[in-house]
Amino acid sequence: MTVSHVDPGAKAVADEALPAPSGGRRPLLLASASLVLAVLVLAALSLSVGAGEVGPGDVLDYLLGRDGARADTRLALVVGDLRIPRTLTALLVGAALGTSGSLLQAVTRNPLAETGLLGVNAGASLGVVTGIAFLGVTSGYGHLLWAFGGAVAASGLVLLIAGRRGGGSPMRLVLAGSALGATFGGVTSVVIVNSAETYDRFRFWVLGSLAGVEGYSELKSLLPVLALGFLVALLVARPLSALALGDDLARGLGHRPSVIRVVVAVAVTLLTASAVALVGPVSFLGLLAGFLARAVTGPRLTAQILLAGLVGAGVLTGADVLARVVSRPFEAPVSVIIALVGAPVLIGIVRSKRLGAMGMTDPATEESAKPARRLLPRLGTPRTADAGAADTDSLVLRRGTLSVLLPRRAALAALFLAALLVTAVVLSAYAGQSEMSLSRTFNAVFGSGDRFDVLLVQKFRLGRIVAGLTAGAALGLAGCLTQTLARNRLATPELLGVNDGATAAVLLSTTLTGTFGAWWAGPVGALAAVLVVTTVSGGLGQRGYRVLVVGLAMSALASAVTQVVLSRRSLNAASSLYVWTSGSLNGRGYSVATPVLIGLAVLVPLALVVARQLNVLRFDDSTASSLGVAPGRVRLVCLLLSVGLAGLAVGICGPVGFVALASPVIAGRLAGPLRVPVVGSMLTGAVLIVLADTVGRIVFDGVEVPVGIVTTVLGGPFLLWVLLGRSAATRV
Missing domain, CATH: 1.10.3470.10 (ABC transporter involved in vitamin B12 uptake, BtuC)
Known part of the structure; x- marks a missing residue:
């Protein structure tokens, strides 16, 4: 079959939809086994580190039920009610955010796509804060519903921007996501900034922290939603691989690109909303997980999604351990630890040569050159009709041997702005809470x-x-x-x-x-x-x-x-x-x-x-x-x-x-x-x-x-x- 047109972005990612050679399976299995082992070690470390004098031996006794450890109320509180739920939450939330990042990167064909950078976390966070502050929502399902609403609004706007002409380029999409995140974050700050009590309640959660995880109640309520999100993510992996070839070729293979994008949005929203409802917004984790998974798996999209979840689980668990010990006796927000790691990774990604072929830079366009050509006559090039026209915009003020060239339009604009400034000052001096x-x-x-x-x-x-x-x-x-x-x-x-x-x-x-x-x-x-x-x-x-x-x-x-x-x-x-x-x-x-x-x-x-x-x-x-x-x-x-x-x-x-x-x-x-x-x-x-x-x-x-x-x-x-x-x- 001959195809007359191929999506410009398809060539850069077409190999990602093709089957991988069999020779690459053994390194992939070895890397996967190493990641699983690393996650298990980090989980064991998470169970062993924390406040209180409860070491690895005590934790092992409690887990195995030796020497009556489970009857010890102190061990039951520290290990059973605090550390185990916290570790399980870190593993599941990390996997959710890592999987979401991998899905977004695949559907937008953008290695910088991530729920934090694209404003989805901020939208979900705004939903939760609004529900708690104004309606007194306290349950896990209540948090989920409000986080879901905020995440739906944010992810919908992101995909809308990605679908616009030029909006889906890697850098422009990230900057648009930053704009959305800033707006949602500003509205969130309106809710919490004027109350010390509200600020104290939210200041760690809004930053992203596992410090408030106690018991299994919220985790149990949100576990079915997380499971559904993971299932949808796995089911959409194969159609998403076809979408990497371009919309036309995907339709030729029997897929519907619009439906695929909607399903991806559903999976991302379910996973992100659940994660934010549990621990607050955590940025850069999806970026890290997607980047590392892609480095290990190469073009295998299903393997990427699986390993991204695994990497996310390990990174968040390790960051949570560091958050407990890095600033004792205080506990640092886990998002801060991840940002300290994720920001250098982001810099490394944008400096990579591969991004240069994906719309990383925008060459000067004909439109951007026009103002420059109009400027040339004003800067000493030979006079033309355009230069004469440009001179009509200026007014020459003379006094004796001195003369000043005053740009008429710029001067009028300055006078208008000065008058507006005086009006703003008068209004500010007059307006206030006093009558x-x-x-x-x-x-x-x-x-x-x-x-x-x-x-x-x-x-x-x-x-x-x-x-x-x-x-x-x-x-x-x-x-x-x-x-x-x-x-x-x-x-x-x-x-x-x-x-x-x-x-x-x-x-x-x-x-x-x-x-x-x-x-x-x-x-x-x-x-x-x-x-x-x-x-x-x-x-x-x-x-x-x-x-x-x-x-x-x-x-x-x-x-x-x-x-x-x-x-x-x-x-x-x-x-x-x-x-x-x-x-x-x-x-x-x-x-x-x-x-x-x-x-x-x-x-x-x-x-x-x-x-x-x-x-x-x-x-x-x-x-x-x-x-x-x-x-x-x-x-x-x-x-x-x-x-x-x-x-x-x-x-x-x-x-x-x-x-x-x-x-x-x-x-x-x-x-x-x-x-x-x-x-x-x-x-x-x-x-x-x-x-x-x-x-x-x-x-x-x-x-x-x-x-x-x-x-x-x-x-x-x-x-x-x-x-x-x-x-x-x-x-x-």
Whole structure:
């Protein structure tokens, strides 16, 4: 049979659907036996390690019923009610997440697909937290139903994105999953962030932990669902192998691709929802299990799924053992341990040569080249009709021998944004939980009227507004510099790991010095993070999406450090720090804004000086060099500027997400494509922070939602729009 068209991704994975040569079965059996033995050893270690003076001998006596061990109430509690249920839960949850990761990687043809990276865990977690917080759900089946609903919504959105044109490329799908996960995580934080009691109840579970597993009640209730998920996964393995050849060939073999994808979604949802209901969201485990299983089995998909479950069980069990001993007398969240292992594996995967043939990088398109060609006449190339048309956008201001070329559209955009900023400041000063009229607010701003009004507005609200303005301007400018530097709309501080690196550094400095908010800690952490990301990825602007996924891995590592610090603090301290790590202006004022104001006074003029060179950097390096610009020097200056600005901003309000992403995009749309919107990005960032903070203060009566949570909830859909928009202006 002759086939006229083959799916472009099919060639890279077609061999995975073919039978394996018989010569490869013995190594596979040997590797499988070794994995089984390793899992058994880890399970025995899990039964032997933990709180209390119960060693391996006591555990063995209890298991074998020797010397009346089972009549010992202490052994019955430690071994029978705690360690055995915990070990069985780790094995089953690990197998479930490993199997889910392998299925997702196969159905999306994406080695980076994983329930944590694609937001499915976050969706299930949001469902469980919502059910517990608002309906008082306590049973295993209740947790399962709510986790199932959240996982269905998340996995459905992921498969919808994967089905869109261009949406299924490995990096774009991961970034879209990160956007979904951030949005779901932001909504989850809205539920738990304003109650210390709720935070204490959820702070380990939301991070992913087996510390709360006691007895068999929840495990027994969810065991049938897990069994059904495993069964569906095995039954769909053969049709899924045919799907790897492409939809047309799969139909020719008698399969229905749409039905296969739905069945895979059902299996993934059952397994993920059960796992999240039992231990909370655990990321990177499916990625690790799928990667290691594929390395052992090669193209055998059924064997991949089986071994991925086995690897997942072993990894989660081993991570749980480490979580019990790594920070005694405290217990670290198991997800932190897995993130410390999974993030380097993610970096190794994205650096592999195989991904380069799977849509790893997106070459410059004709659409992305058009703005560059329009810029050339402005940068010294021979004048053409296009150049003459471009000049009509500028206004020449002359006074004597001095003249200034003022871009008309950019100037109008800056005036509009400045007016919008004034409106946002007035609204923020007026809005709040106290009933104060607009006239009383204005009087209080100028120091007249009721003394309480003056104190409230001048000391608290205006100080907070100034802090928000400086942080927003710094983030907007940092995002503009990094996006232009990397020639990528997604290359922003939060996606490059800068925000999380700065956050971890601030918390570590608090632990070491005993004082919170050292101004220097944020820039130092940001610089360390960006140095790691650029070194590992091969440089900004040179590796397409690679730098972004390495940035996600860096964020996971920094977040793991942050969570370890929080887990070792008392409840009151951890609750306050958790609010700040969500991004908050609560209690921030003029004093914390001073370092950023000084930084802006120094760094903004430098950014304006290099703005013309930034325009040239939107070309390739050879074109920039021919126009008299040193790309390496400009890139280094811009990188240092953006790192310093982002680090200082984190010191004020914590890691506020998506402001650095949205500000340059919005400012660029207003100012036009011919110039880098340096001033517009600063104004837009300031507007977004002030408005988000205002919304967070008034959206719920008597409760404040941190500004970072507001921007995260609203920024996730914005990131999806940037990733999947059809317009050339929104393409990455």
